[in-house]
Amino acid sequence: xxxxxxxxxxxxAAEALATAAVTFLLxxxxxxxxxxxxxxxxxTFNTRFDAVAWAVALVTAGRVLMxxxxxGLHWPILVFGSIFAAYFIFAGVCGVLGYPAYDxxxxxxxxxxxxxxxxxxxxxxxxxxxxxxxxxxxxxxMSSEQRKAIEATSASRGYLFLKYLGPTxxxxxxxxxxxxxxxxxxxxxxxLTFVALAWGLNIVVGLAGLLDLGYVAFYAVxxxxxxxxxxxxxxxxxxxxxxxxxxxxxFGIVLGFPVLRLRGDYLAIVTLGFGEMIRxxxxxxxxxxxxxxGINNVPYIDFFGIPFKRKPEEGTESFHTLLGIDYSTGQxxxxxxxxxxxxxxxxxxxxxxxxxxxxxxxxxxxxxxxxACRALGINPTNTKLTAFAIGASFAGLSGAFFATRLGFVSPxxxxxxxxxxxxxxxxxxxxxxxxxxxxxxxVLTIVPIVMLDLVHxxxxxxxxxxVLAMLWRPQGIAGHRRPTIWLHGKKNQPLTASEGEALA
Amino acid sequence: xxFPYFLQQLIDGITRGSVYGMVAIGYTMVYGIIxxxxxxxxxxxxxxxxxxxxxxxxxxxxxxxxxxxxVIVQILIVLVIAVCFTAVYGWTIERIAYxxxxxxxxxxxxxxxxxxxxVLQNFVLLVQGSKPKPLxxxxxxRTEVPVPGGSVSVSYxxxxxxxxxxxxxxxxxxxxxxxSLGRAQRACEQDMKMVRLLGINVDRVISLTFVMGAxxxxxxxxxxxxxxxxxxxxxxFVAGIKAFSAAVLGGIGSLPxxxxxxxxxxxxxxxxSAYFKTEYQDFAAFAxxxxxxxxxxxxxxxxxxxxxx
Numbered sequence: 128x129x130x131x132x133x134x135x136x137x138x139x140a141a142e143a144l145a146t147a148a149v150t151f152l153l154x155x156x157x158x159x160x161x162x163x164x165x166x167x168x169x170x171t172f173n174t175r176f177d178a179v180a181w182a183v184a185l186v187t188a189g190r191v192l193m194x195x196x197x198x199g200l201h202w203p204i205l206v207f208g209s210i211f212a213a214y215f216i217f218a219g220v221c222g223v224l225g226y227p228a229y230d231x232x233x234x235x236x237x238x239x240x241x242x243x244x245x246x247x248x249x250x251x252x253x254x255x256x257x258x259x260x261x262x263x264x265x266x267x268x269m270s271s272e273q274r275k276a277i278e279a280t281s282a283s284r285g286y287l288f289l290k291y292l293g294p295t296x297x298x299x300x301x302x303x304x305x306x307x308x309x310x311x312x313x314x315x316x317x318x319l320t321f322v323a324l325a326w327g328l329n330i331v332v333g334l335a336g337l338l339d340l341g342y343v344a345f346y347a348v349x350x351x352x353x354x355x356x357x358x359x360x361x362x363x364x365x366x367x368x369x370x371x372x373x374x375x376x377x378f379g380i381v382l383g384f385p386v387l388r389l390r391g392d393y394l395a396i397v398t399l400g401f402g403e404m405i406r407x408x409x410x411x412x413x414x415x416x417x418x419x420x421g422i423n424n425v426p427y428i429d430f431f432g433i434p435f436k437r438k439p440e441e442g443t444e445s446f447h448t449l450l451g452i453d454y455s456t457g458q459x460x461x462x463x464x465x466x467x468x469x470x471x472x473x474x475x476x477x478x479x480x481x482x483x484x485x486x487x488x489x490x491x492x493x494x495x496x497x498x499a500c501r502a503l504g505i506n507p508t509n510t511k512l513t514a515f516a517i518g519a520s521f522a523g524l525s526g527a528f529f530a531t532r533l534g535f536v537s538p539x540x541x542x543x544x545x546x547x548x549x550x551x552x553x554x555x556x557x558x559x560x561x562x563x564x565x566x567x568x569x570v571l572t573i574v575p576i577v578m579l580d581l582v583h584x585x586x587x588x589x590x591x592x593x594v595l596a597m598l599w600r601p602q603g604i605a606g607h608r609r610p611t612i613w614l615h616g617k618k619n620q621p622l623t624a625s626e627g628e629a630l631a
Numbered sequence: 632x633x634f635p636y637f638l639q640q641l642i643d644g645i646t647r648g649s650v651y652g653m654v655a656i657g658y659t660m661v662y663g664i665i666x667x668x669x670x671x672x673x674x675x676x677x678x679x680x681x682x683x684x685x686x687x688x689x690x691x692x693x694x695x696x697x698x699x700x701x702v703i704v705q706i707l708i709v710l711v712i713a714v715c716f717t718a719v720y721g722w723t724i725e726r727i728a729y730x731x732x733x734x735x736x737x738x739x740x741x742x743x744x745x746x747x748x749x750v751l752q753n754f755v756l757l758v759q760g761s762k763p764k765p766l767x768x769x770x771x772x773r774t775e776v777p778v779p780g781g782s783v784s785v786s787y788x789x790x791x792x793x794x795x796x797x798x799x800x801x802x803x804x805x806x807x808x809x810x811s812l813g814r815a816q817r818a819c820e821q822d823m824k825m826v827r828l829l830g831i832n833v834d835r836v837i838s839l840t841f842v843m844g845a846x847x848x849x850x851x852x853x854x855x856x857x858x859x860x861x862x863x864x865x866x867x868f869v870a871g872i873k874a875f876s877a878a879v880l881g882g883i884g885s886l887p888x889x890x891x892x893x894x895x896x897x898x899x900x901x902x903x904s905a906y907f908k909t910e911y912q913d914f915a916a917f918a919x920x921x922x923x924x925x926x927x928x929x930x931x932x933x934x935x936x937x938x939x940x
Contacts, residue, residue: 152719156685156712157678158758169767172688338741385925392668393879393924395741399670400872400917411910543868547749554742587753593746594728597739 139194146190147183154182189253196257204257212250219243242584293562300468304461312457312464316532318572319464320525323471325552325568326561327521330478332553333564334487335514336494337387338395341402342549345375345519347409347541349526351416354536357426364428364531368524375523376516383515388508394515402546409538421537428463428531435459467528474521475561481517490514544586551589554596635781640905641898646789646858648897649796653851654874655881655889656803657721657844663820663884664840665733670744671724673871674751675845679717679852680862681755684766686712687856702769706791706857713849720751721845725838748871755864763863766856792854799850800890806843807886816840820884869913873900876920882933891931 159179160172188211192204215234222229222243234243300319304312324346331339349371356367386397409416416422429435429446435458436445446458481487489510493500497507530536548571556567575585654676661669686709695705728747732740773786807813815836818826827833855870856862877896881888896916903915923930 149719149723152716153723156682156716157755160685160688162685162688162759162764164762164764170684170688170764172685172692332738336736336738338738338745340745382921385921389924389928391737392662392741393928395670395745396668396872396875397921397924400876400920403869403872404914404917407911407913411908547745550742550745583753583757586749587757590746590749590751590753594743594750597743597746598728598731 135198139191139198142194143187143191147187150183150186151179154179158182193253193257201257205254208250208254208257212247212254215243215247215250217247219245219247245584245588296562296565297472304464309457309460312460314573314576316460316464316467318569319467319471320529320532321549321552321572322565322568323467323474323525323528324522324549325556325564326471326474326478327518327525328549329553329557329561329564330481330521331514331518332550333557334478334482334494335490335511336391337511337515338391339398339515339518340395340543340550341398341400341405341546342518342522343541343543343546344398344402344405345379345522346526346529346545347405347538348375348378348519349523350530350536350541351409351526352523353527353530354422354425355415358422363426364527365431368527371523371527372520373523375526376520379516379519380512383512383519384508387511387515399543402541402543406538406541409541416536416538419537419539421535421539423535425530425534425536427459427534428466428528430462435462463528463532467532470524470528471565474524475565477517477521479561486510486513547586547589551593554593557596633780635778635783636905638778639783640901642783642785642789644898644901645894646792646897647901648877648894649792650851650854650858650893651870651874651877651896652890652893653796653799653847653854654870655877655893656886657848658875659878659881659883659886659889660816660840660844662878664816664823665729665837667729667737667740668744668875669724669729669841669844670741670871671728671747671751672844672848673869673874674748674755674867675717675720675724676848676852676855676870676874677862677864677867678720678751678755679713679845679849680856680866681759681764681852682716682849683709683713683853683856684764684862687766687769697769705769706853710850710853713853714846715849717849717852718842718846721841721843721848722838724751724845725841730834730837748867752864752867759864761864763861765861768860770857788857792858795850795854796890799847803843803847804886812836812839872920873913873916876916876923878930879920880923880930882930884934885930885932888930888932 159174159176161175162170162172164170188207192207195201196204218229218232218234219242221232303315307315324342328339328342331337331342352371352374353364353367356362356370357364362370382397382401383394386394410419412418427435430449433446433449445454446462482491489500489505492503493505493507493510500510501507529540549568552568552571553564555571556564571589654672657672657675658669661667661672687705690705690708695701724747728743729740732743768788770787770791773784775782775784807816815826815831816839818829818831819833819836823833826836852862855866873896874893877892878889879892880895881890881892896919899919900912900915904912
């Protein structure tokens with residue numbers, strides 16, 4: 128017994144030492160030396176070895192606790208993890224509220240106290256994972272019947288929840304403008320545009336399993352199509368919307384056709400490059416896009432041909448004169464809210480229905496096993512191309528809406544950051560249904576609005592979330608999804624019709 | 632055509648291309664062995680550049696003079712620093728983000744890689760700030776070489792970069808072809824299951840592949856710091872796409888192909904910005920990537936890939 132104990136301690140100590148050494152090497156140069164460039168002076172640096180020490184200490188401690196947890200010693204991670212979490216959240220909250228105690232508390236080098244809170248929350252998550260891991264082990268130790276029963280009840284509970292959550296959310300969204308103020312509706316218009324993008328990308332990534340890293344390029348194509356067509360041909364939003372979708376789809380087909388014949392990795396890097404190239408073109412092609420300054424006076428949305436204007440020109444109607452009500456700036460905003468809500472619901476509806484068509488089945492099948500599909504006579508290139516083009520055209524529609532909402536288009540918003548954000552929403556929500564993707568998208572847009580301080584940490588968190596989402600579900604989002612149908616209900620029990628609906 | 636001008640562009644292109652080639656090796660080796668695109672590799676290159684920059688600053692603060700001899704000593708020390716510290720990043724990334732995903736669907740490691748790339752970029756953004764970091768040029772001399780119709784000027788930095796590339800390529804080729812590690816790597820590329828059956832620690836071989844790729848990215852980072860004298864957190868993104876294009880052009884999985892592709896991409900890019908618009912120079916690499924994928928997906932020196940069940 129003593130020997131195994133010694134063995135075990137040795138193992139943990141070795142792990143701790145290795146972790147400390149690696150963390151030190153990783154952070155020594157980049158964290159330990161802060162390069163400062165002052166105007167007109169040569170580059171110099173300040174040292175901040177305390178930050179390195181914090182990094183090494185925290186990472187090593189975390190590693191030791193997790194190693195103990197893995198070896199069956201659970202209490203340290205719960206106790207120390209909770210202490211960590213409590214301390215960091217306490218210090219962070221002190222800082223956020225501006226208590227003077229904050230300055231004297233020992234803490235890592237963060238310029239935002241909110242980051243400490245995030246750190247504390249991370250510790251809470253680690254503790255939670257340890258508890259969750261224990262439950263999984265308990266379930267594993269049960270007999271297979273017991274296990275199946277538990278899994279079935281929790282799964283059906285989840286399906287029921289999702290089944291009713293979607294319609295509830297839609298009803299809530301429809302009624303929302305009745306009681307929300309303009310500021311919130313405005314934020315929600317932005318958020319819903321993002322939800323529409325996420326649902327569009329979900330067709331490409333979630334259903335067809337194609338990694339599109341330049342989704343925002345098609346969004347840009349849509350935005351510029353609307354802008355240019357409305358300026359040159361004087362078409363209104365509704366007349367242009369179709370063209371925005373069609374042009375984006377054409378771009379998708381032209382780009383996708385050569386690449387989709389090949390392995391999936393190529394698509395990822397080509398779309399990544401394409402997203403960047405569209406932005407560079409728009410920045411430099413001044414005749415077309417007016418360069419970085421952007422195009423002003425993009426026409427605003429109208430009520431199916433009737434503009435929202437305070438003073439309509441002689442002989443024409445405006446929205447408020449038509450209805451005989453007073454003019455208010457909110458009218459256009461509320462209309463836009465419903466437009467984007469309907470637009471995103473259409474995208475969602477199409478995605479859900481597509482899944483049940485032969486083409487949707489083919490997408491899912493291709494995602495699971497391309498060689499088998501080929502043997503069954505499915506043309507992989509064309510099938511993938513439809514998914515890619517449909518996803519692109521939905522991005523085009525959202526792009527046209529984006530242009531008309533702001534009344535201004537510049538290359539700036541169409542950056543990789545946005546593509547990554549949409550992808551993060553799909554990855555984070557990818558486990559189940561359209562509903563979870565929408566929720567993830569809403570969280571990702573609303574959290575940065577609420578916590579403006581954390582804007583620098585936002586992308587870092589997205590990256591971490593993407594990696595962790597993959598690590599915790601090693602099958603990946605694609606593999607984890609239950610296919611819509613099984614052959615003769617062979618694996619597990621087949622889904623009942625209602626569960627299938629909820630999944631979709 | 633103005634011959635010296637052309638030749639000048641060619642020399643600039645080869646210098647740039649050497650850097651792309653060294654980064655491309657990292658892509659192509661990883662792809663060859665585990666069949667995934669390591670999106671974070673461009674950012675490992677960026678981290679290499681930062682490590683080199685900080686290395687130079689530390690040496691300057693320690694009072695190293697800038698006499699020609701001491702400059703060479705400085706560069707050698709920084710080379711060691713950049714290689715070692717960057718290699719640790721390569722090892723860590725593989726350990727954290729890719730190893731647990733081995734044997735899962737194809738999409739999972741790709742998403743993990745792109746997440747890792749975002750993490751690295753924003754980590755450097757947080758700890759070092761968003762401004763470009765300029766470094767005083769260490770080597771300033773250049774020499775004029777007479778050619779028919781005029782002369783071209785070759786800077787000492789360019790000579791150094793090309794010489795370093797040749798040396799490192801030679802070392803690399805020796806490791807791959809002569810050592811037991813290289814043999815294990817080549818075997819893993821062909822049949823990983825069989826290699827495992829023969830008692831070779833495949834995880835270790837893959838780890839070392841990442842370490843080697845990252846070490847070369849560290850060298851490339853040092854070179855780029857010397858050539859341009861400025862680094863920023865965003866430089867890995869476009870450089871990564873270009874280096875990947877180079878790897879594809881040369882035939883992904885092929886080491887000489889990666890170097891050849893890198894130099895070709897460098898030359899084409901230099902010619903593009905010399906004879907077309909400079910603003911669109913990033914297009915050159917991307918256009919080549921798409922054209923190669925349309926007409927010759929196996930690249931110049933690559934073997935056709937057979938998908939097995």
